[in-house]
Amino acid sequence: MNIRYVRDTFANLWLDPGKVREVDRPSLHCPMDRETWLAMGTENRLDLVGRLESQVLYGAPVQVMEEREGWVRVCVPGQFTPKDSGGYPGWIPASQLTFDREYHQAWETSPFAWVTADRSRLLLDSGEEVELSFMTRLPQVGERDGDVIVRTPGGETGRIPAEEVTVARQLPVTGVEARIRTAERFLGLPYLWAGMSSFGFDCSGFMYRIFEANGIAIPRDADPQARYGQRVSKEELAPGDLLFFAHEEGKGAIHHVGMYIGDGSFIHSPNTPNPVKINRLTDEPYHSELCWGARYQGGESFT
Structure with missing residues (x-):
């Protein structure tokens, strides 16, 4: 099975690379120019219907089905849909995906640090920051000075404030x-x-x-x-x-x-x-x- 992991705050899942518009170009890089893309006007947001299918959060796995001219057709495990038994299907720019063996092993076995704050920030060992969405999850490898230490899809470790995550392999069912x-x-x-x-x-x-x-x-x-x-x-x-x-x-x-x-x-x-x-x-x-x-x-x- 050919698995890769998202290496940006989120990756858009497109119906067809040919349906991507000029206004969407800022979202195709890594890191994407998220603020510019999200600042599109109402008319352009309405026009996403029939172009954009779903999104995948930082660090999450996708199953690769095909590669073509800088794009990867994937299925998203966990996003159940009758469209495909492997998960939600669509296209992601290849630059927004990566694979690191240690991260993959940690994803399969370690407890997760789930971002349960509305948003959070990951500080990588390199000094780079990644803004994280609610419900981003990353393999937890330790704790230090009030932070949770996580492994990242790029092969580094990083820190997230402990009060902004819940550490568990699976979140419990609540009332x-x-x-x-x-x-x-x-x-x-x-x-x-x-x-x-x-x-x-x-x-x-x-x-x-x-x-x-x-x-x-x-x-x-x-x-x-x-x-x-x-x-x-x-x-x-x-x-x-x-x-x-x-x-x-x-x-x-x-x-x-x-x-x-x-x-x-x-x-x-x-x-x-x-x-x-x-x-x-x-x-x-x-x-x-x-x-x-x-x-x-x-x-x-x-x-």
């Missing part, structure tokens, strides 16, 4: 209240199509990370999230359940997901003009498009 508190920390964060980082989430990416942070694995996209959880009717909704919204007044294709937080309200990452927010189920178009909910409690199988 519903913790899940809701985690989600509420991101109120106001801008929406980003295909976003999987705390620099911008799409609707299903937001839910994926919130559940992951609380020890529960769910599929990557809204439609499989709706199909693989325990189905819950509108009348049976409980806090912590996912809510799904569909075209044709709730009878068509699912296009949106949020999380019920009780008292007729839900939290979600709505769309490009609107950041993470809380809405009422009586608000339109959500009232007419709500189709059902899904409950995940940990341990679900997606095969």
Whole structure:
């Protein structure tokens, strides 16, 4: 199996290299010019639909399927999708991926330092800094002076403030209240199509990370999230359940997901003009498009 690891804050997963626009060029380098790329206007953000598929965080593995002209076609283990049994498929610039044998071995066996702060900074031994997203995980190799020491995909070690990470091979399943508190920390964060980082989430990416942070694995996209959880009717909704919204007044294709937080309200990452927010189920178009909910409690199988 040909595995590589992401060596930037995050790597974009593109549908097709031929669909990358000029405005996306700052995101193709390593390190990417993240601030310039994220500063694109609303029209360009809307135009990411049909171009960008998902994102992969710093240090995470991808399985290489093909290489072509500076690009690598990969599958992303852990981002479950019916599109490919190996994980979410797409293209990443080759420069944003690397392989170090010691890192690979540590990834397979060591406890992880999970970034549970909204964001953090990794200080490499070389003096370079890497900004880290919420839910970045790196193999932990020690502790020193209030920092967690981690191994990095480039073969170095580095330091992350201990108060900004949780060290565990797998994060424990927490209660519903913790899940809701985690989600509420991101109120106001801008929406980003295909976003999987705390620099911008799409609707299903937001839910994926919130559940992951609380020890529960769910599929990557809204439609499989709706199909693989325990189905819950509108009348049976409980806090912590996912809510799904569909075209044709709730009878068509699912296009949106949020999380019920009780008292007729839900939290979600709505769309490009609107950041993470809380809405009422009586608000339109959500009232007419709500189709059902899904409950995940940990341990679900997606095969």
